[in-house]
Amino acid sequence: MSFKTYHAFSVTEARKEEKEELPGTVADNAPVVPISAQLKYNIDVVCEYIVKKIPIPERNFISPPNMIVIRSFDVNKPGFEVDEIRGGAAGGSIVRGVLKVNQYIEVRPGIVVKDESGNIKCTPIYSRIVSLYAEQNELQFAVPGGLIGVGTTMDPTVVRADRLVGQVLVEVGSLPEVFVELEVNFFLLRRLLGVRTKGSEKQGKVSKLAKGEILMLNIGSMSTGAKVIAVRNDLAKLQLTSPVCTSRGEKIALSRRVEKHWRLIGWGTIQAGTTHDVPPSPI
Structure with a gap:
């Protein structure tokens, strides 16, 4: 099989998977651009979509930095x-x-x-x-x-x-909160990402969060462990292994250890939490 034939086959298979996975999700009807970073295919198209289709976020110059x-x-x-x-x-x-x-x-x-x-x-x-x-x-x-x-x-x-x-x-003095426990509203992916499968075998499904299990959270640029201490529907209470400075409404990523690797299983939004007392500013 020549490279061009293989490449066309791969794109066709990818589009077939997209039609099965995307309907009913937030990515339904979104433009899908096949790319290859190593071969530099369609990178310019992706850049063009980012510039023309994604609106520039509003900048807040008034709040404390x-x-x-x-x-x-x-x-x-x-x-x-x-x-x-x-x-x-x-x-x-x-x-x-x-x-x-x-x-x-x-x-x-x-x-x-x-x-x-x-x-x-x-x-x-x-x-x-x-x-x-x-x-x-x-x-x-x-x-x-x-x-x-x-x-x-x-x-x-x-x-x-x-x-x-x-x-x-x-x-100094803007007083952002430092959390040791978080209450999050979460959403789990349908299937695991980045896990090898054999042949036509589909990716494994993401199981529900279990009380007592250990997850990894990504909050901003911080990666920290978290223990699930309570779960109810799409709400979870998480105990952090190290304190995190963040705010309510912040987005977080949830990962679970699968086959000795941390795999993304979902995301969430911080609703509330338990804060840690920080010494007052000397300045």
Whole structure:
């Protein structure tokens, strides 16, 4: 079978599966574009659809700034003199609000430790913005959209090697909540994604959530474990293995361990939760 024949066969089979799976879902009647990133087929078409069909989200410049940290690092090189040492840097996307140079910020949950009794204690990290960058462009302020690099006065040891990934950078005094338990309204997929099947065998169905099982949650850029402590219809109460700074209405992804791998099984929306007491700001 030639490559072109095989490629046409694969597209035909994929379209057949789409007709069976998509009706009745949110993707019903949505445009489907076959692509191959390795062979660079139709990547330009996907980009065109994104630009022309997906509306630009509304940007909120008024609310207190809130940035999801997706990486953090120490910008200092070995051998730097004491006077040359700079504070740690964080990179991420601003969800809402505007960050400005010389603005005082805090990172939540911050430093998380357990005491002798096993109780969790969160201490936010307080700092000041000394620089803002978008790629190689130095900024005086940064707005939602795109990736932003934030230079701070934080101890480089605290931020090195992506130690702040999953945390939230906010303005001092905006008081975002830190949760240790979540109540979510969830929706499960019909079938498992990314699991190998033999021949024409269909993907396995996603079973219902069970009390006591362990899931992995993705909230913003944070990945954390969660224990299901109660389930009722499409509502679940989850106990987190580590505290998370988030807000009600935020979307989360649910994954279950299948054949030694975490597989996406559904998504949900945070409805409520149990918050953790955070020490008041010293600034």
